[in-house]
């Protein structure tokens with residue numbers, strides 16, 4: 001095998017929503033409604049997980065659970081997670097459409113990948129109704145993956161590889177090693193690795209920096225460079241085979257991976 005057959009992209013922070021802002025706004029508001037203030041770092045740490053798992057993980061953080069006990073005179077329990085997840089869905093749906101702009105260059109990248117004969121898949125931590133909003137918005141801007149799955153479709157989300165494996169099956173890939181998974185969080189990287197795929201991190205446009213394009217551009221150059229290096233390092237530490245600054249810079253990575261495949265290497 002010396003050719004790749006598919007690329008599987010994450011959504012927020014990878015192909016649209018520069019800075020992955022929509023999920024942070026929704027999760028922050030969800031906890032604020034329970035009088036629990038969260039920092040951006042609290043929200044971003046486990047970004048990429050299925051949203052219900054993400055809410056649970058935040059509640060488990062010691063300072064969050066202490067704040068909860070202070071406020072509600074008891075520890076958070078499973079039924080709180082259920083109730084918060086129900087409340088989260090409409091909150092997220094409201095915010096989603098305002099943050100569905102494609103990252104610059106994504107449509108062009110998709111065209112180039114298709115020209116190479118690659119199929120395009122997509123996975124997410126969002127639910128199906130949320131994913132459907134993104135699919136509609138992305139299609140209007142010219143980006144239409146061949147298959148987009150969410151955790152609801154396969155019984156669970158990242159870091160499990162199930163969405164990627166279902167896509168591999170549906171695309172009839174000759175091997176999971178013929179696919180590249182691209183995403184902006186450590187849980188994206190783990191998902192790709194767990195699926196036996198090449199895993200590529202996206203640093204500048206994603207969750208690990210967590211700023212809009214204009215906020216990032218407004219930073220002093222040293223600060224910007226420091227944050228970018230931090231984001232790259234966090235994705236490498238998660239095991240990424242490659243880290244690029246934004247998805248449209250993927251082409252040379254595709255070339256390199258095909259070279260490694262031809263040499264008999266596997267992810």
Ligand SMILES: [Mg+2]
Nearest residue numbers: 010012013184
């Ligand atoms: Mg993302």
